[in-house]
Amino acid sequence: MVSERARTAAKTDEELVERVRGGETRLYAQLVERYQDPVYSMAARFVRAGGDAEDIAQEAFLRAYRGLAEFKGEARFSTWLYRITWNLCADWMRRHRKRGRAPLSMEEAREVADGRVDLEGDMLLAEQRRAVRDALDRLDEKYRVVVTLLYFQKLSYEEIAAVLDVPMKTVETRLYRARRLLKESLRRAGMEEPT
Amino acid sequence: MRRRRASSAEDTWLEERLKRSAGDLRAPRGFSARVMDAVYREAMTAGRSEVPGPASQPMRRLYRRVALSFMLTAAVLAGSLLLPRVSYPRLIQPASTGAALGPGPSAAVREALADAAVTVQGALGERLIGGSEQ
Numbered sequence: 001m002v003s004e005r006a007r008t009a010a011k012t013d014e015e016l017v018e019r020v021r022g023g024e025t026r027l028y029a030q031l032v033e034r035y036q037d038p039v040y041s042m043a044a045r046f047v048r049a050g051g052d053a054e055d056i057a058q059e060a061f062l063r064a065y066r067g068l069a070e071f072k073g074e075a076r077f078s079t080w081l082y083r084i085t086w087n088l089c090a091d092w093m094r095r096h097r098k099r100g101r102a103p104l105s106m107e108e109a110r111e112v113a114d115g116r117v118d119l120e121g122d123m124l125l126a127e128q129r130r131a132v133r134d135a136l137d138r139l140d141e142k143y144r145v146v147v148t149l150l151y152f153q154k155l156s157y158e159e160i161a162a163v164l165d166v167p168m169k170t171v172e173t174r175l176y177r178a179r180r181l182l183k184e185s186l187r188r189a190g191m192e193e194p195t
Numbered sequence: 196m197r198r199r200r201a202s203s204a205e206d207t208w209l210e211e212r213l214k215r216s217a218g219d220l221r222a223p224r225g226f227s228a229r230v231m232d233a234v235y236r237e238a239m240t241a242g243r244s245e246v247p248g249p250a251s252q253p254m255r256r257l258y259r260r261v262a263l264s265f266m267l268t269a270a271v272l273a274g275s276l277l278l279p280r281v282s283y284p285r286l287i288q289p290a291s292t293g294a295a296l297g298p299g300p301s302a303a304v305r306e307a308l309a310d311a312a313v314t315v316q317g318a319l320g321e322r323l324i325g326g327s328e329q
Binding site for chain 1: 205206209210212213214215216217218220221222223226227229230231233234235237238
């Protein structure tokens with residue numbers, strides 16, 4: 001006997017969206033569960049403040065729910081949801097113009113607490129990670145966002161263009177410049193490069 | 196060729212560093228339940244338990260058009276009643292209240308006619324006097 005959960009889990013995003021629009025509000029939970037990690041991680045990477053990241057992720061899902069009637073399905077549900085999330089993050093960043101970050105990010109703190117990071121053994125790796133993140137933090141917002149969406153959120157070029165509402169050529173150009181700036185920054189931080 | 200290979204190696208190196216620093220960010224425990232609570236609250240506040248589908252949009256558009264045309268008609272009516280009153284307040288005052296409130300339109304006309312009569316009479320008188328002198 002197939003459970004209700006198993007039946008709905010197999011549905012595509014489009015099917016779930018249609019059914020939620022048709023009145024089955026509870027099925028929206030399936031979409032939330034499916035995308036809660038990428039949406040939350042996206043918010044956390046841009047916002048860096050635990051509570052705010054959660055608020056933004058929650059607001060993104062709420063806005064998506066409210067906007068389902070207007071969602072025409074031209075883009076994928078996930079792309080549309082990421083776009084809402086990005087707009088919220090951009091608003092947050094505009095309001096909190098000050099850049100820089102806490103000495104130990106929430107993510108790093110959690111890893112240490114969980115024992116996923118061996119403080120003694122992984123000190124060098126942690127140092128490298130920190131250098132990469134510092135280099136990322138120093139990037140201009142428009143470059144940081146494409147790097148984050150591509151390498152951390154694993155979005156395709158097309159998806160990034162749709163999320164940021166820019167042509168694909170712009171994504172490529174920004175990515176090229178971002179890579180160059182990152183390499184320079186890491187070189188200055190003393191990280192070795194391939195010869 | 197060698198330069199392109201070097202650039203590609205650099206990109207791979209950078210990609211690896213970025214991937215290593217990506218970490219694993221997951222939504223906090225109970226996140227989806229909190230979102231769904233908010234969604235249900237939202238649905239209840241809106242007085243419905245479902246999201247309106249595209250079918251309800253034409254009706255909403257029709258209501259909006261009816262409301263807009265009603266408001267426009269009301270504005271035109273109000274304008275057509277008020278504008279003349281504001282522009283010509285003296286002319287629109289009722290004749291019966293003219294005496295109490297000052298000279299009404301008829302009084303003004305009467306006054307103008309009397310003035311004209313005096314002028315005409317004066318002119319005629321002068322002419323008659325002048326004629327007899329001649």
